Amino acid sequence: MSDVLLQIKNLYAGIAEDEKEIIKGLNLEIKAGEIHAVMGPNGAGKSTLSYVLTGKPDYEVTSGEVFFNDKDLLRLAPNERACEGLFLSMQYPVAITGVTTNNFLKHAINAQRKYKGLPELDAAEFLKLIRGAAKEFNISSEMLKREINVGFSGGEKKRLEILQLSLLQPKLAILDEADSGLDIDALRTVAEGVNKWHNQNNALLIITHHLDLLNYIRPDFVHIYADGHIVKSGSMQLAEDLEANGYKNYLEE
């Protein structure tokens, strides 16, 4: 096995229902142990990329290839991608009435365990696992009893996404604006949680508009993403330059 976790080759994708192309010729390689940051103007297609990778049915790949762990990612169902170790912290986590957070997490953990051939956790084992993790992310047992993301504040939703990251221990995590709406303390909690998970065997793709999170989680690479592909790649220096000067130097006419 190579140490390349994710390889995107000349990817074109758009909305399944119309002809509109959003991702236009994207190339990206992420190796185990690396942290990549993607920055780009609103509407550039960053969230679309995260959805195409995780297999949301609204989007359609028109050409290109994606390999994840040497597997042809685009041929896997969304849940198989997750079970293979791909995780997305969503920009807008979805509320589900009637399903408690506890229940949701239990289903998710057990689905992934089943996929890996591990026995499912029983109620007691699950409770033990969840209690420890929830504490770390400042999530109360009341919140776990509530319906998932229903009426949660913006920050609570994002903390819950990272709690899921820490419970599911993926190989590659995409954080789509995991920092938006977080107060100063929550930002640190989230960053610490991510750093604790991150090691030489997994990798991270951070989509963000600000330096705040990147100051806690130092990226090895920063990519500027505009009009459906990467227009420039560099180091943390590039992100700092963007913060100072904006995108004007990088956008094509």
Place this chain on the structure above:
Amino acid sequence: MSLLQNINLWGDDIPYLSGLREKNRISFEKRGLPDSKTEDWRFSYFKQDDMQNPVIDNEPIKCEGHCHSNDKLPFNALQIRYCNGKLHIEDWNLPNGVVIKSLIEAVYDGDIKSYLNKSFNPDDFPFAALNGAYLEQGLFILIERGTVLSEPLYIKYHNSADKNRLCNIRNTVVAENGAKATVIEHFCAEENAVYTQNVVNEIFVGNNAELNHYVWQNEAKSAHHISLNSVQVKSGGNYSAFCANGTCKFSRYESYVRLLQSGAAAEINGVYKLSETEQVCDITTNIRHLSPHTYSNQLVKGVAKVRAKGVFQGQIHIAPDAQQCEGHQLHRALLLNDGAEIDCKPELEVFADDVKCSHGASSGDLDKEQIFYMQARGISEDEARKILVDAYLNEVFALNKNPDISEWIKEQF
């Protein structure tokens, strides 16, 4: 074969009883089975042929123990059984303040007379009239004044596959003033059984009495199930019903509730889950607010796929001068594919002006964003759909007052 047959029944020698049978027989003869032109039945009528010439037998009970299978309940209950439509007379270990006997015994003793066939007009309910023409099998349950039952009464109806029967069962349940009780009806059968269950419950809730009624219709796939729950509630009394409907080919759960005096309240909630082609499940309610300050609430949620059909007809009637009543009703359905059908007919008949009434209906599909969110966490699409369907129906289960009973039904539903 005619559904009205000349067979000898227990108690033919009692003029009172044979008179009631005759009255119902005439009612049924006049109208026959409902058809597509019968207003109350036009969404869900079925042809007599569908019943495939059922046997109406007058033989004594022959129980081979089938009805005792799967009897482990996760809660304590006083258990009563019907086997192929015949009541098991057993030595029920009755707590103080409770009378339970067979319909025939109660007719001989006379204590059923002020209740039997008193709560509705057989002309309006064709199957109940048919049921009345064969008045024989049934229970008389009396919860005496002020008696609070700590354990529910669990009534199990079991049918076996040996014969296609039409089972006419008439239960009379009386909660006297201040009494409190929970009654569970559980309908089940051998897998291949073909039969028609035709049950009528006459329920009398006294002043400040409380009756909680759970109905779990888990009949065999090829069965027909028709039930009428005819209820009267007196001052300050409370009737709560929950029905879970699913498995059988044709079912109709009908609730006819009369709120007679001030402070009377009724709640009718239900769920249905249909997954067989051509399956029909009908929930029909008629709540009649006959006095001021009476309250009712209904929440019915269903899920239908393939070419199944769900029907909800809900009537709220508020009589002239029945001021300051509240009557609310909501029906929601999930149609999981294009072939499924939902017919919903809400009807408000309001003759008083100072009342609060509402009704609502909606139908839709599962939320794609929710399915994807679950998939993105590793849950398969099928599993995600199942979780969402359960969550959808859970809103109704959550209203149940007895969590043990509710959970027991939910887990197997």
